[in-house]
Amino acid sequence: MTAFDADDVQAFIQSYVDDHGFLSFLDLSVERVADGEMALRIPYDEKLTNHGAGEGNVHGGIAATIIDTAGGLAVRTTLDEPVTAGVATIDLNVSYLRPARGDLVAEADVIRVGSTVGVAEVTVTCEDDEGERVEVAVGRGSFRVFE
Template sequence: MKRSRTVEWEDASATAKAAGTMAGLDFLREIVAGRLAPAPLGSLMGFALEEVEDGRAVFGFEPAEEHYNPIGSVHGGVYATLLDSAAGCAVHSTLPRGMAYTSLDLSTRFLRPITADTGKVRAIGTVMSRGRRTALAEAGLYDSSDRLLGHATSTCMLFPTD
């Protein structure tokens, strides 16, 4: 039986323009509040930024069949995307106006399988260290019982947007 999914998203250019005019925490809070559109990738994959504070970001995700690999569990690339997003946004939340970041690396560990039966999961990113040019963050992926499903560390390069 064929299945399908329709994905809708808002124009990402307005959000991208706003990113350069605001401190990172203010920018991410505008996304959480719905005053700025989230990244189209979240609509495609079905996850959203739900909480943000200085040095911390939390994404929510409902796993479903469209996230499966051929053996019937959520694909590792979905884990990695959630963990990268949480770690990266945690770093972004610490940046002043006029600064941006990009991920330099992502080291992941997949600890437990995720299926549609797992229910909602959270990716929680925190900044471990931030300097002038790089930041180190970690992220954990948790089920509703707070069991760790996956973990990642990420190094991000910081740079001026001018």
């Protein structure tokens, strides 16, 4: 595949997720794919929450995982061969804004991709008690590109 085809790339990514032990355990799904953009969802599940203080809040590692995954996959969409190319995280920054108690949705936008490194910014939202989507975490990742 040399031209970007969102349907083909989305199907490939969902298949990759379904075959990936950890991402499939999280029940991660691909919501949207475009050139330089990615949206992923992890449904709320008690197995992903904190216990004790903060009980019921989604564990911060889950937000970090969806930021890392969405950012890296978004970078792949900008490559000439997004299905056969690869990326590896070289730096990840996550800022937690508020507790999450619902489905996490990560929206990634690529900032820049060079010959060896790509950078993406990601916003993670969740529905609050009133049903409004609110930001719960933001992050930025740098990814080594392997074409």
